[in-house]
Amino acid sequence: MSEQETLDLAEEFARYRRTALAEVEAPGPAAVRRTVRGRSRRRLAATATTALALFGGSALGYAAMSGPDHRPGPVEPTPSVSASPTPPPTPTPTPSAAGTSSSPTTTVPDGRFSRAQLLGVPVTLPAWRAGPGCPTSQTRLTADAREGTNSLLALDHGDIDGDGAVETVALVQCVLGTRGPMQVVAFDRDKEGKVTTVGRVVTTTIDKPEWLFALDVVGDGTVRVQVGDIAPGGGWNAKWSQRQWRGYRWKGDAFSQVSGPTSFGPNPNLADVAVTTGDLVLRTADDGSRTGTATVRIRNRGTGPVAHVVLRLGVPAVVRADVDGWGTCAGVHDSVEPITCRLGQLAAGAEMRLDLDFRVLEGITLSTNKADVEVEPMDSERDVLPDVNRADNLVQMRLTYG
Numbered sequence: 001m002s003e004q005e006t007l008d009l010a011e012e013f014a015r016y017r018r019t020a021l022a023e024v025e026a027p028g029p030a031a032v033r034r035t036v037r038g039r040s041r042r043r044l045a046a047t048a049t050t051a052l053a054l055f056g057g058s059a060l061g062y063a064a065m066s067g068p069d070h071r072p073g074p075v076e077p078t079p080s081v082s083a084s085p086t087p088p089p090t091p092t093p094t095p096s097a098a099g100t101s102s103s104p105t106t107t108v109p110d111g112r113f114s115r116a117q118l119l120g121v122p123v124t125l126p127a128w129r130a131g132p133g134c135p136t137s138q139t140r141l142t143a144d145a146r147e148g149t150n151s152l153l154a155l156d157h158g159d160i161d162g163d164g165a166v167e168t169v170a171l172v173q174c175v176l177g178t179r180g181p182m183q184v185v186a187f188d189r190d191k192e193g194k195v196t197t198v199g200r201v202v203t204t205t206i207d208k209p210e211w212l213f214a215l216d217v218v219g220d221g222t223v224r225v226q227v228g229d230i231a232p233g234g235g236w237n238a239k240w241s242q243r244q245w246r247g248y249r250w251k252g253d254a255f256s257q258v259s260g261p262t263s264f265g266p267n268p269n270l271a272d273v274a275v276t277t278g279d280l281v282l283r284t285a286d287d288g289s290r291t292g293t294a295t296v297r298i299r300n301r302g303t304g305p306v307a308h309v310v311l312r313l314g315v316p317a318v319v320r321a322d323v324d325g326w327g328t329c330a331g332v333h334d335s336v337e338p339i340t341c342r343l344g345q346l347a348a349g350a351e352m353r354l355d356l357d358f359r360v361l362e363g364i365t366l367s368t369n370k371a372d373v374e375v376e377p378m379d380s381e382r383d384v385l386p387d388v389n390r391a392d393n394l395v396q397m398r399l400t401y402g
Contacts, residue, residue, distance in 0.1 A: 111167040111188035112157050113195065118170060118187070119143055119152060125172065126200040128181050134174035145175045153182075158217030160186055160198070161250045167198060169223055171215050178233030182212045184225050186250070201225060201248045201255045208264055211241060222247045222258065229264040235386045240269035240379065268304025271377035271385040273346070274392035275299075275311070280319075280358060280371070283402035288362035291322060294397055298343070298375050299351040302388070306346045307380040311354070314338040314372035315399070318364045322357035329354075338372070346377075371397045 122138040134150050141152040154171040161167065165188075173182045186198035201223050204210055209227035216224040225248065228241035247259030276297045282290040296313075300306055311329075317337045326332055329341035346352060360366070374394045377385040387393055 108163045108165040109189040109191060109193070110165050113155075113168040113187060113189075115143075115152065115155060118155065118168065118195070121195050123187065123195050124197050125150060125185060126183065126197070126203075128174050128183075129203070129205070132176060133181070134176075141170075141172060145173075147175055147177075149175055151175050154215055156215055156217045158219075158221055158223075160217065160221045160223060161188075162221060169201065169215060169217055171212055171225075179210070179231045184212060184215055184223065186223070186255075198250070199254055202227065202246070202257075204231070209244075211238070213238075213241075213243060218247075222249055223255070224248075224260075229267055230270070237383060240267070240385065242267050266303035268302075269379060269385055270302065270304075270388055271300075271306050272302040272388045273298060273300050273306060273309060273375055273377045274389070275373060275375040275395055277373045277395055277397045279398040279400060280315070281400050281402045282358070282360055285359075290360045290362075290401070291357065292402070293325065293355055293357050296354045296356060296373060297351060298346065298354070300346045300348055300377075302348055302377075304348055306377040306385070308378035308382055309343040309346050309352070310376045310378060310384075311341040311343060312338040312372075312374045312376075313341070313356075313397070314374070315358065315397075316367055316371070318366065319358050319360055319371075319399070322359045324357040325355045326357070338374075366399060369399045371399060373397050 119141055122140055124138060125136040127136055128134060134148060139150055142149040143152060145151050151173045152170060153173055156169050157166050158169070159166055160169065168187045169184060170187065171182065171184050174180045181204050183203035184201035186201060188196050188198050190196050201215075202209075202212070202225050204212060208229045210231035211228035212225060213228055214226040218224060224245050226243055226245050228238070228243050230236055230241045232238035232241065242264050244261045244264070246257055246261065248255040249258045276299075278295045280292050280294040282292040285291050296311065298309055298311065314337060321332055321339055326341070328343065330344075331342050332339065341354070341356075343352065372394060373396070376393065377387060379385055
């Protein structure tokens with residue numbers, strides 16, 4: 001309220017007081033004072049109300065501020081408000097101690113394939129050696145040895161490239177008769193889950209190794225392959241092949257050999273024996289029978305010893321082994337054609353001479369004047385070894401009368 005408004009209100013009160021006192025007839029001093037005070041209060045209240053209404057909001061606000069304190073009335077209860085819990089502050093990610101790169105970690109695909117999985121999808125193989133071969137691009141491996149197919153022979157798993165994931169290594173053969181080429185191939189899985197070819201670990205060659213027997217992936221990622229110098233088949237038993245374990249490691253773009261021998265020595269089971277013989281001259285003995293001696297020489301021309309040698313003499317059944325000269329032979333059956341002489345070990349470069357006596361009973365005439373003499377090398381289990389030069393394993397002996 002302004003100062004002017006305050007003065008106007010005070011003047012109004014004073015005027016009212018003078019008017020009210022002039023109209024009062026006082027019966028006595030005390031009664032007059034009581035009466036005047038009561039009327040004054042009532043008139044003052046009414047006048048004040050009118051004045052305040054005239055002065056508006058400013059005067060009303062002033063009177064409210066200047067009047068006596070009012071006792072507060074009843075308070076309506078305030079509805080209970082459930083406060084939402086304050087979310088905890090989001091922790092700041094702590095950088096991993098394993099890596100400092102700001103780029104997200106990429107999970108390396110697992111390249112482990114089971115035998116069934118590898119047989120069930122097309123794969124791409126490194127090229128086979130020149131000549132008739134098997135398909136290589138998006139071809140299916142087979143579980144059997146059907147001609148002209150790529151047969152899955154063995155597989156193993158391991159982390160061959162050091163990326164922390166497992167890859168698959170498989171031994172595959174291109175089936176072409178009994179001596180089709182072979183190779184060990186490493187496979188992985190791409191981001192879409194498909195089979196991809198890492199590379200070739202090792203393959204067979206004409207110059208050796210001619211055969212691959214087994215594979216094994218060790219803990220450091222080395223692929224170990226058991227290689228053989230000579231392929232089985234064509235009369236050659238797999239047990240005769242020299243075998244070596246060679247280790248190969250992935251070098252980023254190809255596999256390189258890191259352990260094991262790099263070449264083969266002479267195969268001791270690759271025999272080369274030869275036989276020569278003189279004529280068998282039969283002369284009449286005192287008892288009327290005819291006897292004679294044939295000299296047979298057996299030589300080992302190979303680079304290794306031969307465990308056993310077998311000599312077969314295809315003389316007519318009427319020509320029988322006599323006693324002398326056959327002592328070095330084991331298991332001689334002179335009544336069966338051909339006569340067989342089993343001999344022991346023959347060292348490399350050594351020669352064995354046999355002077356063998358024969359007898360034909362009195363009155364017997366020979367049906368032929370020729371006999372085949374054949375020698376065969378054998379291993380320790382008495383299996384016949386292939387000979388590198390079969391031409392000198394068989395000769396003919398002439399039978400004559402003296």
